[in-house]
Structure formats: structure tokens, C-alpha cells
Amino acid sequence: MPSAGFLFLEDDKAMEITIIGAGLAGCEAAWQAAKAGCRVKLFEMKPEQYSPAHQSEQLAELVCSNSLRGSGMNNAVGCLKEELRRIGSLFMAAADATAVPAGGALAVDREEFSAYITAKIAAEPNIELIRREVTRLPETGLTILASGPLTSTALSAELARLTGAEHLYFYDAIAPIVEFESINFEHAWRASRYDKGGDDYLNCPLNRDQYDAFVQNLLDADKVSGREFEKLIHFEGCMPIEEMAARGPQTLAFGPMKPVGLPDPKTGKIPHAVVQLRQDNRHASLYNIVGFQTRLTYPEQKRIFRTIPGLEEARFARLGSMHRNTFINAPVCLNNALQFKQAPHILAAGQLSGVEGYVESAACGFLAGIFAAALLQEQPVPVPPAETALGALLGHLSSAASDDFQPMNINYGLFPPLEGRKMKRADRRLAMAERALAALPPWWERVNATLLSEKG
Template sequence: MTERITIIGGGLAGCEAAWQAAKLGVPVRLYEMKPERYSEAHHLPGLSELVCSNSLRGDSLENAVGLLKEELRRLSSLFMEGAEETKVPAGGALAVDRELFSSYITKKIESHPLIEIERSEVTKIPEEGIVVVASGPLTSAGLADEISALVGEYLYFYDAIAPIVTADSLDFEKVFAMSRYGKGDGNEYLNCPFSEEEYNTFVGEILQAEKVEPKGFEKIVHFEGCMPIEEMASRGPETLRFGPMKPVGLPDPKTGREPHAVVQLRQENRDATLFNLVGFQTKLTWPEQRRIFRTIPGLEGAEFVRLGSMHRNTFINAPRLLDGTCQLKKDGRIFFAGQITGVEGYVESASSGFLAGINAARLALGLPLTVPPPETAIGALVCHITNAEAAHFQPMNVNYGLFPALSGKVKKKEKRDHLSRRALAALESWQSSLSEGALAVD
């Protein structure tokens, strides 16, 4: 009988790893601590809960994350299947209804005959057998201590959650619907326009507002791709206007001119009853958030169903600890997957789970392990986290800067097209190689 794999964590990476291993005929026991215990950021009892945002970011091959999603589609990723089944309008991005997405993944995992779900917290890594640690960036304290003892080094950074408001509490006399440059159907986002005076007052309030302070022994290291708005505001009065409050490509229909700044709201659920404040991750106290965010034009009467919060994200020093197969160098029976490896983002986390899952299954079946070509998005990402400079390692989203250089001269405007076409060709070749030994990826 094929050895059973233990997977710790029922998030995006853990579920993807379990699904891929089970598809290859390997039995899996998946541990998820909810609903026995919840992290400070989770509240749904289901698997694969999305926390920070409902957006899976750009869906075009012009963006590396769009390419990564296309690769996962072609590899029959459960994550992408669920995203396509539960998506909501989001212009040029792919966004999902969070509750429907979690429910979809949960039902798929629960219905697979080779996957057993154990709803309990794990604080010890099994001493025998193949294990995939996919406990996520909010790993519980007990398991964190166990991992820390195992790997010898442990790093962390802080991430932030953006607020969500109800649609019927917005003032549509001020808010206008429009996607930047008319992408999608042209009305995918709601926009709150600021005059110069309103913007300057808003920034001033953010700078003076009370913030939630970390514990005295904790050093904050923010990830640049998810910077709290107050941190951005502290870098200069125009920083927010060139960041999440950028008005470019969003002329106000009432004036025909671009506002001085805007706050964009993105549809949070399929019924369009909830919207989140795009890019408004924050560590302001909840009373300050209510006070200041209700000065945003159109949000004066906003009902907040979720306020922003700060939570600790943990990750290992992957360049020192992991091989390109996602195996722990010091103990090849243990794999790591997801954001705990230092990949940043939902799509990246799922891709890491995909790779860990098929390699854990191959190990169980006595077959050679595999590393995706660095020309692919999934390969470029794993190559980065396992080969980056260990002394200054920080989480990373997938981006075209991680890919090997193209051979020959290519016009700048054509570079991404060449990179994506090369990637998909390399993916096809790699996917064919996975068929050896009846391990075809459907």
C-alpha cells in the first residue's frame, strides 16, 4: 500500500497539495485547526479561506501573476478551478466571492475518497512518514515553536487587512463607477474622488491618527507589496496619490476631469453588496478607522463589516533551508509549501502547494522528484525562493524580473509576450515529463 502523506494546514497551499497528491493515487491526511481554533485573521470554518483580499490580481499574460494563473489552469489546479467557479466582476483582475470559494474547495476536498480531514491543531511534526507543512503565514504558536526548533532560523513580517463596507451605505451622488482606462466593462470599480484640499486633510488625519502598536519585543518588517497606508503617508504627502489613491485614468463623469486623488472600492462578493477599500491595508485603531475613513467622499455614512487589522506573518529562510523540490534539505521526507516558504500572494501560495503535492506523491511512489523549468512562472518563483540571498531574504510575489533573460534582442514592448510564450512552451514540456510512470497531470 502506498505510504500516506500528512499535510499540515488546510489553506490554499495545503488543499492544493492534498488534491494533487490524491489525484496521483496517494492517500492523504489533511490537518486543519479550524474550527477548533482560529487565527486572529480567520473567521470562516471552511478550507482555503482568503483573508487579505478577494482579488487574485491581474489575469493578463502581461503580468507574471496572470501567467502563473494560466500555468495552474493548464496543470488542472484545484485553486484555479475554484476561482473560475466563484469569480466576481473585477475588470482586468480575477476576484472571487470568498465564502463561495472556500465552500467550493471544502466540498471538493471532503468528497475525495483518498483525502481524510482531521479537524485539530498540530503542534508536533510527525517523526516518521512524508509530511507537507503548509501552515501558512499565521502559523499557530505551538507549531511555530516546533518549526523553529526544526529549522534553526525563523523570520517574520507583518501584513495588513483592508476594510470592507456595505454597498447600500455608500453615497452614489459622490461615488462613481469606472475601471481605470475603461478596462473590463468599464464600470468594475467604485471611485471616491478627492479635491486637493480634501486629500491634504485626509493625509494629515492619517498621520496624526492613533495606531495599533506591536508588542515591545516584536520588530516590524513590512512587505512592500502590502504596505499600510499610514506607512506610505509617512514617506511624503504625495505618496498615497501615486499609490493606492492614484487618479490616473479615472475622470469623474460629473466634471470630465481626473480628481486630485481617488479611493477605489472593489466588489467583494458576487451579489455586489460588499466592497473593499483597494490598497487600504492599515494598522490604525478601529475607532480611528471609522472616524477617518468616513471623511472619504461618499463614505460619510459607510457601514464597515470588517475593519483593517494587523497580523503577524511567519516564513522560513527558504534559500538556506529548502531545495527546489520544496524539500527540507536536512530531512527530505519533510516538504514546505505556501506562504511559509516566502512566496507572497494567494496564487503563489497555491502554486507552491501544487509543486509540494506532486513531489510528496512522487516520493511516496518511489519516483524521481521534479523541479519546474525556471522559464515557467511556477519555476521562476521556486528558483527565486531557494536561490535568493539568504541574509536578506524577504517574501516575493511572482514577477517577470525573476525569469531568465531572453536570448537575442527583443523590443521592450514585446518582452513580456516573448517571456509568456516561452514559459508556456516550457510548461508543456515539463507537463509531458510528469506523465512518466502514469503520473499524468490531467
């Protein structure tokens, strides 16, 4: 008999893969498994239930930002994106099809991005999309858990029972979005830092007095409190702006509001601080305030952010918010094929597994999809080489220190070191990227040979 509280999958479903959650990781996993010839049941709780951060019925909804970060190989996420692009990632196909100007970064129109993936999933004959909340983990049958960092209370309880330990968690924050027509160009101007990438960003300058007053406003403002039984733990890569301000009066001027490379065209001088806004949709009607994730109350956000020169009459299409992100202690809970050690028929994917970021979540879903396909076909699991960005990301989940495990963006520090002569940092990073992309094709050929699939 199945354990109490678990969903039992009947024997005639044994040749299917069940995927719980149709976010970035779940959709990517479903796509890869389906392309490998597997039948997939993809469960999505929207619109029956919504998390605190989600609003759209579309799949693969982007929440915090529309940026997929840097495109160059000097940044490991650029290498990861290129790997995914070369091996047929649905996530990267959607990103490239819906890209908007963002200087040296890759940013997308969020609604078009989600619509693209939703349409692809709906049209794939090997995928059955079921819009229903799953509250119990399957007792049998190959399953990918991609329920995301905002996993529901019921499913979180199941996961806690499965792992045998209390969840690790952190808080994540969402930046506000401003309507373009409400921005005052008597103060704001278009430019990218050091003129790299054209004039893709909008810039609002602050002098020293304006900056000091802004920081003090942040420190004095009313904030949304966490629930009493939850400890506030912020991920360093997505720190609320008021938390950064509390670390020191000039922290923001050296962080998201740093003015370097952005002289004000009206004065020719570098301001004391600059607030940047990045295009959020294809029509350039919406711009998000870069680095301004926050847990300020809505009235305080409107009051304080309108003190920024250029945003005096700002109309907010979305205000910032705070939500709990849940992840597991991957080195303790998972093997190197993303299977739960206590329940090998269940794989983890996406931010729930302990990766951080949109690209990393999709990459984890990609791996979970092909791993599950191999397991279903009783074939060896094709783990990527450690030299690749995919392998480096997987290595973090399987071999990081478990006593203080934290979510991680892909970075070159996760890659195996280069042997031989010493190199400058920039040259070393490019050499690591070249090594990664050279190691990718032989592995991908083995994957295709193992799964006997035709990838697109």
C-alpha cells in the same frame, strides 16, 4: 526513539502523506497528491483554533482581499494562473467558478470560493480531513507543512528548532470591506481606470484640501502597536496605508489613491486623488477599499474613512487589521524540491516557504503535492523548467540571496532572460509568457508519466 517534542508516525502510515494546514497551499497539495493516487491526511485546526486573521470554518479561506490580481500575460501572475489552469489546479478551478467582475483582474466571491474547495476536498476519497491542531512536527513519514504565515505558537517553536535559526517575519495588513448600500453615489461613480474592463470599480474623489486633511488624519490617528518583542517589518507589497502616508504627503496620491485615468463624470476633470472600491462577493453587496490595508484602531478607521466623499455613512462589514506573517529563509532551509535540508521527509508549502500572494501560495502547494507524490513513490522529483512561471517561483526559493531573503510575488524579473535582439518591455513580457506556456506541456507530460496519474 523519536526526538522530544515531535510526533512519531507509525510504520503502517508510511504510505500516507500528512499535510498540516488546509489553506490555499495545503488544499492544493492535498488535491494534487490525491489525484496522483496517494492517501492524504489533511489536518486543519479550525474550528478548534483560529488564527488572528481567520473567521470561517471553511478551508482555503481568503483573508486580505478577494483579488487574484491581473489576468493578462503582461503580468507574470497572469502567466502563473494560466499555467495552473492548464495543469488541473483546484485553486484555479475554484477561482474560475466563483469569479466576480474586476476589470482586468481576476477576483472571486470569497465565501463561494472557500465553499467550492471545501466541498471538493470533502468529496475526494483519497483525502481524510482531520480538524485538529497539530503542535508537533512528525519525526518520520512524508509531511507537507502548509500551516501558513500565521503558524501557531507551538508549531512555530517546532519549526524554529527544525531550522536551527530564528524565523524571519513581516507584518501583513487587511483592508476594510464596506456594504454597497451604504455608499453615497452623489459623490461616488462606477468606472475602471482608462475605461478598461467596464465599470467594475467604485470611485470616490478627493480634492486637494480633502486629500491633505485625510493624510494628516492618518498621520495623527491611533494605531494598534506591535508586541514589544516583535520588530515591525512590513512587506512592500502590502504596506499599511498609514505607513505609506508617513513616507511623504503625496505618496498615496501616486500609490493606491492615484487618480490617473479616472475623470470625475460630474466635472470631467481628474480629481487630486481617488479611492477605489472593488466588488468582494458575487452578489455585489460588499466592496473592499483597494490598497487600504491598515493597523489603525477600529474607531479611528471608522472616523477617518468616513471623511472620504461617498463613504460618509459607510457601514463596515469588516474593518482592517494587522497580523504577524511568518516565513522561513528558504535558500538556507530548503532544497529545490521544497524539502527541509535538516529533515527531508518534511516539505514546506505556501507563504510559510517564502512566496507572497494567494496565487503563489497555491502554486507552491501544487508543486509540494506532486513532489511529495513522487517521493512517496520513490520516483524522480519532477522540477518544472526555469522558463515557466512555476519554475521561476521555485528558483526564487532555492537560489535567492539568503542574507536578506524576503517574500516575493511572481514577476518576470525571476524568469531567465530572453536571448537575442532587444525588445520593448511589453513585447519582452509577452515573449516570456509564450516561452513559459510552450515549456509547460512537455514537463507536465513527464510528471504524469512519473506519477502514473490521471489528472483532472
